[in-house]
Amino acid sequence: MTAKILVTLAGLGLIAFVNVYFFPRKRRKA
């Protein structure tokens, strides 16, 4: 059970990271 919770959290964290990383809210002005 612990493993499942950990994997779920890690997975959601990874998805969140990927989306935040690749879609930054504000693009820095060049």
Add this chain to the structure above:
Amino acid sequence: MDDKDIVMAEKTEKLELPVTGMSCAGCARNVERALKGLSGVGEAVVNAATARATILFSPRLVSAEDLVRTVRDAGYDVAVAKADIAVEGIHCASCVKRIEQALLEKKGVLKAAVNLASGHVAAEYLSTEIRRDEIEAVIEAAGYKVLRIAGSEGEEDVEQAARRKEWTGLRTRFFLGLAFSLVILAGSMGRGLFFVPSFLGHPLVLWALATPVQFWIGARFYRGAWSAFKHRTADMNTLVAVGTSAAYAYSAAAAAAPGLFAAGGMRPDVYFDTSTVIITLILFGRLLEARAKGRASDAIRKLIGLQPSTARVRRGGGEAEVPLRDVVPGDIVLVRPGERIPVDGVVVAGKSFVDESMITGESRPVLKERDAEVIGATLNTSGSFEFRAVRVGQETVLAQIVRLVREAQGSKAPIQRLADVIAGVFVPVVISMAVLTFVVWFDFGPAPSLTLALLNFVAVMIIACPCALGLATPTAIMVGTGKGAENGILIKGGQSLETIHTITTVVFDKTGTLTKGRPEVTDLVALPSFSEDDILRRSAAVERKSEHPLGLAVIESARARGLAEAQASEFESFEGLGVQAAVEGRTLLIGNRRLMEERGVDAIALDAAAGRFAAEGKTPVFVAVDGAPAGLIAIADPLKDGAAAAVGRLRALGLETIMLTGDHRGTAEAAARAAGVDRWIPELLPRDKVEEIGRLQADGKKVAMVGDGINDAPALARADVGIALGTGTDVAMETADITLMSGDLGGVAKAIALSRRTIRTIKQNLFWAFFYNVIGIPLAAGALIPLWGIRLNPMLASAAMAFSSVSVVTNSLRLKRLRLKD
């Protein structure tokens, strides 16, 4: 809290500006005051002796560029260094952004512009803060290779060699990839075919074959993906690297440890054909694009080639043939008939007509006599003369045009490729879905949950990689450019085809573009007791003796009317006025109004007509017979057939049409009215044309420039789409993105129609490229297993790949059926 405190409280930066033009201590105080007056500047100390301004400022509130501008506004200047760096490996719009951002983050870099087409980085920087080699290091740190050149000479050659190397490298890799892919395809799918040895199908053999494709032939995708990742973007490289790596790793695991898969109740399938075919197909797309790109720097090479390599110079009492770089200002240069003029200067002796059309676009050879300026690279016609060299090397008009072309190419905004934009969204979404698949299988799936979760995770990544993506743009562009060629529209590179449908403004050059670029007799006026034909026939006889370019128009016109040739004798020429000769026993005087006055001919009867012609932008030529006025010949550079119709069609498409010309107001106005353009601007130099286009672009307009001369080259390069005429100069054609072979301006509207269709096809292609993969994702995620027990297998993966590739190619080929209306 005032500014100073804010600055103190924030992160500050120190900058040294090399200020020029300060001649006194008071000047230093002025600069200091101006800088301190800027919000965001904490401290400014200006030392007049060292000509340095040391500034403490908050980069959040004020930029280095603002500081430079402030100094300039105060009436002084800042010595800004410029670097033009050739870089290898720039192949997409995101590379451009990446390099520009990396450079602009560096202290001391004011401006950075990357030219995607020529692979040049133009940077403006403060030499007090950063050196050129440091700038080059920044570019290299961003993952690109700087092409270092010893001198400026041979620069183009070095570049050319490097590009050729890139292209041949790409070609070699593609063909090797193709060979490997065919063998792997045969091994994976050809089981049972008589010519496929059975050992080829062994997973370990396939693994051995796929490895060099993955890591050597496909190395560029990993490099590209990594540099994209560092800049928080995902592009096609990312998609290809992630997708093929997943397929490769999955298959390698299946080949090395099939038992692991069996434990999960799955067949240890290998997908080596997927990874290799994808890499090969996308390389093929890159190869198609590279072929078009390599030609961008040809224009500059052609321009430089216009200059003769040697000059005949008077040295030490004699004549000497010296290399061009040894000519110094003040040298007396000799020019013989038919030779090109080596450098810019002023005529000191002799006279001749010089064809300056390659520089000015003016088709008429220009008379050069004492004190007239001559331009390097223009062509001397029949006379010979001597001139004093005034501007040599980088100072000449030609060198300036070269610089303008290069700068204009550098300032061109690259368009973001459609495929990269989609990939940028697609990649994170696919990774998210794959992770979700993993979590769901791990949490709710049957045992062994870790194995199944992992396998389905990878399956999603494999199916998501759209191999047809690499074909979507290049195939459409290839068919589109082929279609263009059929219609006499040569399109260089795919970018212009992707851009031209967004054009809002079409700018035309006048001479040779809207007009025929060759003087013609447009009107004839004969006073009573003379006939038009007679005036023309006799005038032609006189003009045959003269070398005047306007005379050619008269001879041509007489020939066109089928008039019999007459003989002229006692020919006499009056410089700058006209000519006189006897024809069939009568004396003809041909020339301008002043000649008539000087020879005592009362030409009042012709003045009204002459005034009318002049107002229409035509040159009136007076003809007198035996001292009495006889008639007028009007000569002009007439509008091309169909020019007005072509302009009308563009206007009907809702485009703004503008004419830019170096000609005088009167001539310009007449042509502009006849062509029916919305606006026209006369008396422009090549530099002015570029600036005018820049102004239009600054207003948010997308500009197409249509031109034919060398003087148009910078403007052609600067415009979003440059369109040259096949009847014009080589340099214009090399600089332009599109060439209308026949010189028919109707091609502009056709090119726009073609571009619209091609873009539509590319969009459809992208849809088909992604469609099969998107419907494959739930399949790969295992969503269909509980229902029908269907899961991803190599057959399905290959089928999706084949279907999407075939759909894309077929769809591109449909473009072939397109008919472009006249």
